[in-house]
Amino acid sequence: MSKKSLHNKRVWVTGHRGMVGSAICRQLAVNHDVNLLTVTHKELDLTDLAATQEWFEENKPEIIIHCAAKVGGIEANKNQPVEFLSENLAIGLNVIHSAAKYNVEKLVNLGSSCFYPKVSAQPISETSLLTGSLEPTNEAYALAKITLTKLCSFYRAQYNKDFITIVPTNLYGEGDNFDANHGHVISALITKFVEAKQDNTGKVELWGTGKPLREFIYVDDAAAGILMLTENYSSLEHINLSGGETVSIKELAVVIQELVGYQGEVVFDTSKPDGMMKKSLDNSAIAKLGWQPETSLVNGLQLTLNYYQQRDENYGI
Numbered sequence: 001m002s003k004k005s006l007h008n009k010r011v012w013v014t015g016h017r018g019m020v021g022s023a024i025c026r027q028l029a030v031n032h033d034v035n036l037l038t039v040t041h042k043e044l045d046l047t048d049l050a051a052t053q054e055w056f057e058e059n060k061p062e063i064i065i066h067c068a069a070k071v072g073g074i075e076a077n078k079n080q081p082v083e084f085l086s087e088n089l090a091i092g093l094n095v096i097h098s099a100a101k102y103n104v105e106k107l108v109n110l111g112s113s114c115f116y117p118k119v120s121a122q123p124i125s126e127t128s129l130l131t132g133s134l135e136p137t138n139e140a141y142a143l144a145k146i147t148l149t150k151l152c153s154f155y156r157a158q159y160n161k162d163f164i165t166i167v168p169t170n171l172y173g174e175g176d177n178f179d180a181n182h183g184h185v186i187s188a189l190i191t192k193f194v195e196a197k198q199d200n201t202g203k204v205e206l207w208g209t210g211k212p213l214r215e216f217i218y219v220d221d222a223a224a225g226i227l228m229l230t231e232n233y234s235s236l237e238h239i240n241l242s243g244g245e246t247v248s249i250k251e252l253a254v255v256i257q258e259l260v261g262y263q264g265e266v267v268f269d270t271s272k273p274d275g276m277m278k279k280s281l282d283n284s285a286i287a288k289l290g291w292q293p294e295t296s297l298v299n300g301l302q303l304t305l306n307y308y309q310q311r312d313e314n315y316g317i
């Protein structure tokens with residue numbers, strides 16, 4: 001497998017203000033000697049092909065880590081399938097086609113653990129892709145991610161492009177979207193418990209049955225894994241980025257509740273969807289490359305809670 005050093009390269013992290021993109025930028029600033037390229041959504045609309053290509057011509061990225069995406073938790077995905085499919089597809093197609101056109105040396109695309117079939121043998125191996133129907137609550141996002149993953153493989157097969165896809169398991173941490181209705185479960189639960197404690201609300205309402213199992217990786221660990229794979233992985237096959245802890249939503253809620261110190265009632269609203277009953281990824285391929293996450297779930301949750309509370313202090317939210 002060919003190695004690609006980041007040293008002195010013009011590395012463009014798309015979506016650098018998002019949770020994953022910003023974690024990658026933090027690590028590149030400390031551990032790597034790169035010429036980091038970033039551009040805000042306001043400065044460049046990645047759904048606009050002409051503007052995107054103009055940006056490529058001016059900035060000449062050599063390596064792209066493509067993190068820009070429209071993301072959200074289970075309710076946001078369920079309620080806006082048109083935007084989740086079309087925006088993610090448009091952004092991805094523009095970045096990937098332009099990377100090919102302007103001879104970018106390496107492109108790293110991010111897949112998603114939700115793009116595997118709803119019924120998959122657990123832990124889910126890379127070979128499960130396209131072997132069954134998708135989980136309906138995130139079908140639109142998954143379809144965009146599957147198409148972009150295949151496009152990267154097709155570019156490698158047909159035009160010998162060094163484009164790879166990394167499939168992270170559920171991520172959380174600094175920079176997450178803490179909106180109680182649109183965020184993923186960990187950030188939403190932190191917001192709900194902290195607000196309930198502050199406002200002395202006697203009850204916190206969580207979604208579904210609490211029984212689904214999820215695997216979580218702290219975002220700084222994920223960023224380290226993505227950078228390791230950028231330098232060391234080159235293959236037609238996508239690769240899972242996992243090895244985190246698997247817990248039920250109920251167990252997760254208890255840990256967050258204790259860290260926050262909320263002592264009121266917790267109820268589950270079973271009219272809200274559970275999504276996949278179990279989602280954890282097979283990490284054998286990445287483990288063979290000598291990688292595993294370092295942050296335990298409880299430590300990562302504490303770091304995320306600290307971040308959320310400092311953010312509140314800084315911005316008076």
Ligand code: GDP
Nearest residue numbers: 073074183184185188206207208212273274275
């Ligand atoms: P998923 O992994 O794609 O299903 O995305 P989420 O992180 O949004 O949801 C994970 C699980 O947590 C689902 O079973 C949700 O029903 C459950 N859950 C419980 N309470 C909440 C909540 O307040 N917000 C979110 N997003 N999920 C919740």
